[in-house]
Amino acid sequence: xxxxxxxxxxxxxxxxxxxxxxxxALATFICMLALLSCxxxxxxxxxxxxxxxxxxCGAGRECAxxxxxxxxxxxxxGATVRIAVLRVxxxxxxxxxxxxxxxxxxxxxxxxxxARRADAxxxxxxxxxxxxxxxxxxxxGESFPPIVCDSAAPAPTSIISTxxxxxxIQRRSDAASTYADSCEHGTGAELAFVDTATxxxxxxRLRLALDQPRISYFGYSxxxxxxxxxxxxxxxxxxxxxLDGAEDPTLTYEQKYKARSDALEQELQAYxxxxxxxxxxxxxxxxxxxxxxxxxxxxxxxxxLSLAANDGRQHEIGPAAVLAAVENALGTSNSWPxxxxxxxxxxxxxDATALAALAGSSPGPSSLNAVNANRAIVCLDESVPQDxxxxxxxxxxxxxxxxxxxxRWAYVGYQCSHWPVPPKATPEALHAVGSSxxxxxxxxxxxxxxxxxxxxxxxxxxSGRLLTWTGHGHTAYGKKSTCVDAAVDRYLIEADAPESxxxx
Numbered sequence: 001x002x003x004x005x006x007x008x009x010x011x012x013x014x015x016x017x018x019x020x021x022x023x024x025a026l027a028t029f030i031c032m033l034a035l036l037s038c039x040x041x042x043x044x045x046x047x048x049x050x051x052x053x054x055x056x057c058g059a060g061r062e063c064a065x066x067x068x069x070x071x072x073x074x075x076x077x078g079a080t081v082r083i084a085v086l087r088v089x090x091x092x093x094x095x096x097x098x099x100x101x102x103x104x105x106x107x108x109x110x111x112x113x114x115a116r117r118a119d120a121x122x123x124x125x126x127x128x129x130x131x132x133x134x135x136x137x138x139x140x141g142e143s144f145p146p147i148v149c150d151s152a153a154p155a156p157t158s159i160i161s162t163x164x165x166x167x168x169i170q171r172r173s174d175a176a177s178t179y180a181d182s183c184e185h186g187t188g189a190e191l192a193f194v195d196t197a198t199x200x201x202x203x204x205r206l207r208l209a210l211d212q213p214r215i216s217y218f219g220y221s222x223x224x225x226x227x228x229x230x231x232x233x234x235x236x237x238x239x240x241x242x243l244d245g246a247e248d249p250t251l252t253y254e255q256k257y258k259a260r261s262d263a264l265e266q267e268l269q270a271y272x273x274x275x276x277x278x279x280x281x282x283x284x285x286x287x288x289x290x291x292x293x294x295x296x297x298x299x300x301x302x303x304x305l306s307l308a309a310n311d312g313r314q315h316e317i318g319p320a321a322v323l324a325a326v327e328n329a330l331g332t333s334n335s336w337p338x339x340x341x342x343x344x345x346x347x348x349x350x351d352a353t354a355l356a357a358l359a360g361s362s363p364g365p366s367s368l369n370a371v372n373a374n375r376a377i378v379c380l381d382e383s384v385p386q387d388x389x390x391x392x393x394x395x396x397x398x399x400x401x402x403x404x405x406x407x408r409w410a411y412v413g414y415q416c417s418h419w420p421v422p423p424k425a426t427p428e429a430l431h432a433v434g435s436s437x438x439x440x441x442x443x444x445x446x447x448x449x450x451x452x453x454x455x456x457x458x459x460x461x462x463s464g465r466l467l468t469w470t471g472h473g474h475t476a477y478g479k480k481s482t483c484v485d486a487a488v489d490r491y492l493i494e495a496d497a498p499e500s501x502x503x504x
Contacts, residue, residue: 050209052085061116062087066135066209068202070193081190083202084142085135086112092128098239099210100130100492101203103137105221105245105475107196107381108374110134110141121478122218123489130216130492135206137226139187139194140373147194147372150182169388172411176418183372184420192421194373195380200230207237214239214436216492220475221245221449224440225381228430228457235435240495242488244441245475248453250427250460253384253413258398259450261409265402267330267447270472275340282340283347296347297322297404305352317352317359323408325358330447332473333480375415381425384413391417429460437463437497441484445472458500466500476503 050066057063063086070079090096100122104114115134118127136143184191203226207215216239219227224243231238251259272290275281285292297319304318322343329339335358342354385391391411398406416423432438438461442454451468458464469476469484476484483503491497 050205052209054087057086059116060088062089063112066202066206068138068205070190072198072201079189081138081193082144083135083138083206084112084144085133085206086115087134088115088118088127088132090127090129090131091124095129096131097129097493098131098212098214098216099133100126100216100218101133101135101206102217103134103219103223103226105219105223106140106370106374107137107222107226107377108140108370108372109222110136110370112136112142123485125489126492133206133210135202137194137199137373137377138202139190139376141369145187145190146369147183147191147376148186149179149372149375150186169392172414173388173418176415179375179415180418180420183376187376191376192380194376195424196226196229196377197233197424199226199377200233203230204234204237207234213237216240216495218242218477218492219244220477222247224449224457225249228432228438228461231432231435231438231461232430235432238432238435238438240436240492240497241438242441242477242492243438243454243457244477244488245446245449246440246442246454246457247449248456250429250456251453252427253382254394256382257409257412258394259452260448261398261402261405263450264327264330264405264409264447267445267472268326268404270445271326271330271336271339274336282337282344284340285347292347293343296343300346305346305350305355307352307356315356317346317356320408321352321355321359322346323404324360325355326404327447328358328360330473333471334473375419378413379416379419380421380423382413382416383423383426384416386417430457431460431462433462435461435463436495437465439465439467439488439491439497441467441469441476441488443469443471443473443476445470446474448474463497465497467498467503468501469503 052064052066054062054064063084066083066085067080068083069075070081071077102114103109103111111134113134114121115132118132122132139145139147203215214237217227217230219242224245225247227241227243228249231241248256269290272293275283275289276287278284281289283289283292300318300322304316307315307317309315325342326339329335329342338354339358342358345351345353346355391414394410395407398410400406440454440458440461442449442451444451454468455466458466467484467487469481471479471481473479477488478485481503487498487501487503
């Protein structure tokens with residue numbers, strides 16, 4: 001059962017005390033259109049004159065801080081957040097087109113870190129023509145204040161979604177409540193203002209600070225939802241938007257996570273079938289890796305492996321860690337050999353080190369913040385079931401249909417049923433009426449954002465164009481398709497979107 005944010009939370013010193021409330025959609029929309037018409041002194045001035053003071057932060061990069069209202073609907077209250085921004089200048093200034101704002105996904109991924117790796121992500125041509133601009137969405141990474149949860153609280157991913165008989169409803173509920181309490185007390189007022197629509201308004205503020213009449217944008221995975229939301233709010237400011245590994249904003253909780261469970265199950269079977277054909281696969285298992293995989297899960301359910309973490313505690317590596325490792329590794333076929341080696345190490349040598357690394361079972365400070373921010377953003381963006389019995393019903397049903405991932409993904413939103421802030425969004429189509437053409441990229445073997453989601457988003461967007469890659473892994477650009485890379489680069493540089501097309 002969802003709780004309300006208590007009045008006894010710890011408030012970050014940078015923020016004024018702000019009552020928790022839903023942002024009024026109509027009032028916010030009007031404010032965003034007018035920018036200067038919202039009442040209030042300090043908040044109004046902040047909206048009217050965003051500014052970036054760039055400083056050299058090494059390796060040819062510039063860093064700045066964008067000040068944004070905590071609550072765009074009540075900017076006159078004066079409370080603000082600080083958005084970290086990093087820019088990598090175009091390598092050929094004479095051919096510079098403008099700024100390319102980027103987001104790596106998550107939610108919870110750092111756009112600042114993403115921009116730091118621009119030379120490993122984007123082609124020479126794209127970097128020649130654009131300043132690559134990454135930002136950490138509010139609550140994430142170097143932005144302030146961050147989403148802060150107690151690292152000693154039970155990790156929701158290891159307890160809530162553990163598909164074994166020891167995970168009772170009471171244990172799930174206790175873990176979810178303890179974790180939510182720690183986030184509430186560690187974060188305070190900002191917990192109610194990290195939703196995707198608010199982050200999209202931060203992008204508009206960033207556009208104004210960059211003094212760009214229109215922006216180009218590149219987003220992976222969750223970054224597609226953020227980009228599409230911006231385009232829907234500000235279609236007149238869209239130049240060229242690439243949405244790779246698209247989310248479908250129309251899906252209900254049940255539709256979204258059942259589709260993801262199905263996609264993961266299909267990709268797991270594709271991986272195991274591939275391993276069975278190659279004697280050099282580390283998890284070859286005499287040609288029967290599928291059977292050995294299930295045996296490993298049964299063994300670890302009865303007798304989990306133990307691993308000492310950096311914090312000195314012993315972590316239990318059981319079926320949930322195996323499935324988390326599989327989910328992460330299936331994101332790209334390049335990771336299949338690492339997954340094979342990790343499974344073999346756990347199965348034969350009883351060494352869980354590689355498995356834990358793939359699963360993210362020993363997170364450092366950066367990844368901890370990503371996990372915390374992910375939960376906070378998702379819980380504001382998604383409406384989830386409130387009844388424990390509904391989660392169990394879905395787990396039983398999905399577990400019969402997707403034996404490895406069904407029960408796990410049925411519970412993925414359970415944390416949000418205990419979150420102290422109600423969701424702000426409901427499933428609805430995004431149209432971006434009047435925008436320039438928007439390129440949606442989907443991969444047929446994507447285990448995280450199924451191809452059908454890209455098809456749906458491209459159809460929703462008034463000017464959506466669909467580019468399909470027949471391949472394996474999450475997202476397509478910069479992977480193994482020169483066809484995809486060439487089409488994306490041409491679109492970004494020339495702002496001429498291809499008609500819907502396929503890349504084999």
